[in-house]
Amino acid sequence: MEEEFGLSRVDLVIKGGTIVRSDAVFKGNIAVKDGVIVAITDEAFVPASEECIDATGQYVMTGVIEPHLHLRDPSKNEREDFTSGTMACAAGGITTIVEHPVSTPSVHSATTLRNRIEAVQHKSLIDFGFYGGAGYDNLDLMLEMAEAGIMGFKTFLPASPPGREQEFIGLNAKDDGFLYQILEIAAKTDLPALFHLEDNTLLQLFEGRVRAQGRKDPMAHIDSRPEIAEIVATAKLLAMAQDTGAKVQLVHMSTDRGLELAKFYRKQGVSISIESCPQYLLLSKEDMEAAGPFAKMNPPLRSKETQRKLWNYVHDGTIDMIVTDHSPFLVSEKEIGYEDIFKAPPGHPGLETLLPLMLNEVANGRLTWQQLSSLLAENVARIYRMDQKGRIDIGKDADFVLIDMKQEWKVDVSQMYTRSKGTFKLFDGWNIKGKPVKTILRGKVIMENGEVIGKPGEGRFIRPTPKNHA
Numbered sequence: 001m002e003e004e005f006g007l008s009r010v011d012l013v014i015k016g017g018t019i020v021r022s023d024a025v026f027k028g029n030i031a032v033k034d035g036v037i038v039a040i041t042d043e044a045f046v047p048a049s050e051e052c053i054d055a056t057g058q059y060v061m062t063g064v065i066e067p068h069l070h071l072r073d074p075s076k077n078e079r080e081d082f083t084s085g086t087m088a089c090a091a092g093g094i095t096t097i098v099e100h101p102v103s104t105p106s107v108h109s110a111t112t113l114r115n116r117i118e119a120v121q122h123k124s125l126i127d128f129g130f131y132g133g134a135g136y137d138n139l140d141l142m143l144e145m146a147e148a149g150i151m152g153f154k155t156f157l158p159a160s161p162p163g164r165e166q167e168f169i170g171l172n173a174k175d176d177g178f179l180y181q182i183l184e185i186a187a188k189t190d191l192p193a194l195f196h197l198e199d200n201t202l203l204q205l206f207e208g209r210v211r212a213q214g215r216k217d218p219m220a221h222i223d224s225r226p227e228i229a230e231i232v233a234t235a236k237l238l239a240m241a242q243d244t245g246a247k248v249q250l251v252h253m254s255t256d257r258g259l260e261l262a263k264f265y266r267k268q269g270v271s272i273s274i275e276s277c278p279q280y281l282l283l284s285k286e287d288m289e290a291a292g293p294f295a296k297m298n299p300p301l302r303s304k305e306t307q308r309k310l311w312n313y314v315h316d317g318t319i320d321m322i323v324t325d326h327s328p329f330l331v332s333e334k335e336i337g338y339e340d341i342f343k344a345p346p347g348h349p350g351l352e353t354l355l356p357l358m359l360n361e362v363a364n365g366r367l368t369w370q371q372l373s374s375l376l377a378e379n380v381a382r383i384y385r386m387d388q389k390g391r392i393d394i395g396k397d398a399d400f401v402l403i404d405m406k407q408e409w410k411v412d413v414s415q416m417y418t419r420s421k422g423t424f425k426l427f428d429g430w431n432i433k434g435k436p437v438k439t440i441l442r443g444k445v446i447m448e449n450g451e452v453i454g455k456p457g458e459g460r461f462i463r464p465t466p467k468n469h470a
Helices: 082-091 110-120 139-148 176-189 200-212 218-224 227-244 256-267 278-282 286-295 304-315 331-338 354-363 369-383
Strands: 010-020 025-033 036-041 049-054 059-062 064-069 094-099 127-130 153-156 193-196 248-250 272-276 400-410 431-441 444-448
Touching (some): 010 369, 010 400, 059 369, 064 354, 082 094, 082 431, 082 444, 110 127, 153 176, 176 193, 176 227, 218 286, 227 256, 256 272, 256 304, 272 304, 278 354
Parallel strands (some): 010 059, 064 094, 094 127, 153 193
Antiparallel strands (some): 025 036, 059 400, 400 431, 431 444
């Protein structure tokens, strides 16, 4: 029977599951050989295999691709390193990451990229790529990073945090003239240029006003970084992107007015990809009052009205990706914010809850399965030219997450793999319907029923597929 389908004995079959793709949700079997999908069959035909996983009653989606996280290895590894971070990924159904360039030192040249790959290759449980920083101080190094295999460029419009200069070499635009030059060079590479969009001049204005009032309370952070800072930065960037022809990505977008600007420029032909995060879609600034410095992030949490409006841009396809912006810190580093919110670093962990939180939204009807696959994998693979990733299709890498929607459970920070679980306050205790029960990387199970069984060093460095690839 196998020969009729052109199949010899395969390594793995996942049978009986409901397969999830952006274009369809259907029952079938998946055959894997040498880490690649070689067949998708109907339920009636189960190819002979060395191993068979019965996914009856479960959903089978391509592994989540997470393109926005900060493991920062090497840096203060007591916060997180590549092993603990990729274990957390495996636990959450994530099989591929693209790591931001913040580390000690940052990725800001071909040499620092190669050094970073060497430093973490033996630690990663899952496949990984890197961005390169693009700032006023490394314009001459951008093209060499593109040749060396970065997935895109990352630039901050806000000033770098005091005391973290080594982590942010080559990451800051500094002013509009340098921003324009960054876009000009990025346009020559055809790689996406990613931007943290808060206008630094406005941040200085509003923070100055808040500090002048003597405020150090958690809500002072919200008031010091108002929506207008993101909106102005977005407008400026998109006008320059249109002028230079650069591909741009708007990271962790938190305002509906910023997204409306992006819709306008997309209609003008500007190449724009857009992220948002669970924290902006599910939380509001009222959560800052409850969690204090543990809810401090940049951009900050917004109003409930803005949160509600963001979902319109998920549903109409304006937002391409939902990502974590995973930013690990120590409890002691965050707690200082109770005395002075401006001294606490911004960021919150999220690798183990990205998929579960979005499964909850599928369960309550706010997302479809097709949208979920697009937002967490398929769009990401397309934008970053990961031709082997991001979709259950013949010839693609056999990366999967198996999901049991019958499981109802409570988020429990004590069960997490991230080293920064002590700072995980925002979603701890949430009731969730739907759980990732198995994560598979290139045909090998790396997480089963919450237990990570993959090994450090099994992840591979990935780079964009060449544009002329057949």
